Amino acid sequence: MTLVIQFLWFARDMQAAVRCYTALIPGSAMGPVRTPMGGVEVVDFNLGDQRYRAMQTGAPEAFNHSVSISAECATQAEIDHLWERLKEGGAEQRCGWLRDRWGLSWQIVPREMGALMSGPNGARVAQAMMGMVKLDLAALRRAAA
Incomplete structure (x- = not known):
């Protein structure tokens, strides 16, 4: 089965945002922050039963x-x-x-x-x-x- 993950692109403070969200929603968790491309940070997390991936890389839309x-x-x-x-x-x-x-x-x-x-x-x-x-x-x- 295909895995579907919502992707959120942050300009700043991604880790603070994800920590806030996972603390607020019961059954949530944040994985380790990865830096696969230099200064770009990526983290997988879930809010309740929904999967997300977040990335921080400067100034997105x-x-x-x-x-x-x-x-x-x-x-x-x-x-x-x-x-x-x-x-x-x-x-x-x-x-x-x-x-x-x-x-x-x-x-x-x-x-x-x-x-x-x-x-x-x-x-x-x-x-x-x-x-x-x-x-x-x-x-x-x-x-x-």
Whole structure:
């Protein structure tokens, strides 16, 4: 079977970013940093059950919304914890999105978001979400009820 690995290219502080991400997501781990091409650093890591490879090599193109990491959280406490840590030095955005201090976009959402959005009151859930920055699970559930 083909192995698929998401690849992230950092301009700076790759090791700090990967250490931050793996500390925040349960079941995550960072492998050893390799330097296969002079000053270029490469590291494999996993966030939960997803595999990643990161490289730091100067000035790549900046991250943008076309690639993001979606973290599905079971509780509001998990949403709050990830949100607060990832927004440090970054920027909050609407609808559960934020950019971390390295420029990577994250979607911090409740695990049940798909069910809430596809339920009979999905339009109300979507409308409630559009008015939020960090997602409020209780308010989304109320909108779905």
